[in-house]
Amino acid sequence: MKKAKKILVSGGSIAGLTLAYWLNRYGFEVTVIEKSDGLRLGGQNIDVKGPAWAIIQKMELGQEIESATTTEVGIRFVNTKNAVVAEFPKDNAISMTQEIEILRGDMVNILYHKIKDSITVYFGDQINSIHELEDSVEVTYNKRGKETFDLVLIAEGIGSTTRQQVFGREIKFDYLGLYSAYLTIEKAPTDSRWARWCNAIGAIVFLVRPDNHGTTRLCIFFRSPELGYEKLPIAEQKKLLIQKIQDVGWEAPRFVKELEQTTDLYFERVSQVKAPHWHKGRIAMVGDAAYCPTPITGKGTDLAVTGAYILAGELGQHKDYNHAFGAYENIMRPYVNKTQKRPPGVPRLVYPESRFGVAVINAIFSLAGSRFAKFITNLFSKKKAQPKEEIQLPEYQDA
Ligand SMILES: Cc1cc2nc3c(=O)[nH]c(=O)nc-3n(C[C@H](O)[C@H](O)[C@H](O)COP(=O)(O)OP(=O)(O)OC[C@H]3O[C@@H](n4cnc5c(N)ncnc54)[C@H](O)[C@@H]3O)c2cc1C
Helix, strand or coil: CCCCCCEEEEEECHHHHHHHHHHCCCCCCEEEEEECCCCCCCCCCCEECHHHHHHHHHHCHHHHHCCCCCCCCEEEECCCCCCCCEEECCCCCCCCCCCCCCEHHHHHHHHHHHHHHEHHHHHHCCCEEEEEECEEEEEEECCEEEECCCEEECCCCCCCCHHHHHHHHEEEEEEEEEEEEEEEECCCCCCCCCEEEEEECCCCEEEEEEECCCEEEEEEECCCCCCCHHHHHHHHHHHHHHHHHHHCCHHHHHHHHHHHHHHCCEEEEEEEEECCCEEEEEEEEEEEHHHCCHHHCCCHHHHHHHHHHHHHHHHHHHCHHHHHHHHHHHHHHHHHHHHCCCCCCCHHHHHHCCCCHHHHHHHHHHHCCHHHHHHHHCCCHHHHCCCCCCCCCCCCCCC
């Protein structure tokens, strides 16, 4: 069998660009196709930790990532009068704020600039149909005709359409009962370097986080049965969000105004992707497309970066792509399974519906934030500084 050389990566975000970097480093000829007209730079903070941080350092991007962190100092839980119920500074073991918090868009930008001159990138197009031939894969794009590759790697995120063409009904979505919406908003006097989390009636959570661009990042989560909202046109999604939040208090009027005019809304259902196989013939998938763990785990970026590193590394090592795909799955699958486990009651219990429920959850946050509880959790802070090894990263030889 001839070793694969020419590879198409579909999706130009965290997984796709990391994959492109490592494939290029192992001597493959890489094309990335991204359906948006440019990089998608929206979203809030993502954590770069554990194996992802080790890989970023191998890519010699550690300093660049560190200097682009959001400067968030911790998280405050506030009630709808904006009174602080509990606060967890970054160094507290259970704080959501991690050592390296970077805007998702900043990380995408950094990855893109690291690799863009060594690969081909098509923006504003996508795979329309895909067919495996005897010794290649033929793709037909929406706009630029046909092209053949030795391998096609899907990194299209949770809503991947090429994945559905290739793997179809095999793919299961474990919906967690939540929708999430992310948007960039103007900084207001109430915003600071502290993230603010506010539970509101109607099973809604607002999460406001500082960024390093002079703006603020808003996330709205709400509990709901699965109703296909993520497939609605953006104008409908905006209407729905406004309807949901307009009467729930806190800074909702400010958010409504922002929703009316935003151009970077990212609206998704919070679902884990469960796929029995991550490869079929000459096609494989990586990142959220294959094993989205949801933002609730805080591990989406980690899995995407680690999966990309291992997939590229195995392809670099094996002459037979089948062996490479098999090894990638063998190494990654236990880590993905561990990451996708979630504690009972999460996220349902944290999103109460009624005024009483909101008061109860705030009382719980307050208890967790009390001096005594902080003292106890800080005993475990060392654990946060030195997390135990989650996956043994293989070392691969450069081309
Ligand atoms: C705009 C945006 C905002 C986000 N905000 C947050 C956030 O605030 N917090 C958080 O935890 N996670 C967020 N995420 C998800 C997060 O990026 C991922 O969970 C994680 O980083 C794994 O990345 P990924 O590359 O696998 O998937 P994604 O980051 O979802 O990237 C998939 C990429 O593929 C592209 N794409 C999709 N379909 C096709 C297609 N058919 N052909 C070609 N390209 C395609 C998309 O435009 C996107 O660039 C966001 C994702 C996006 C796209």
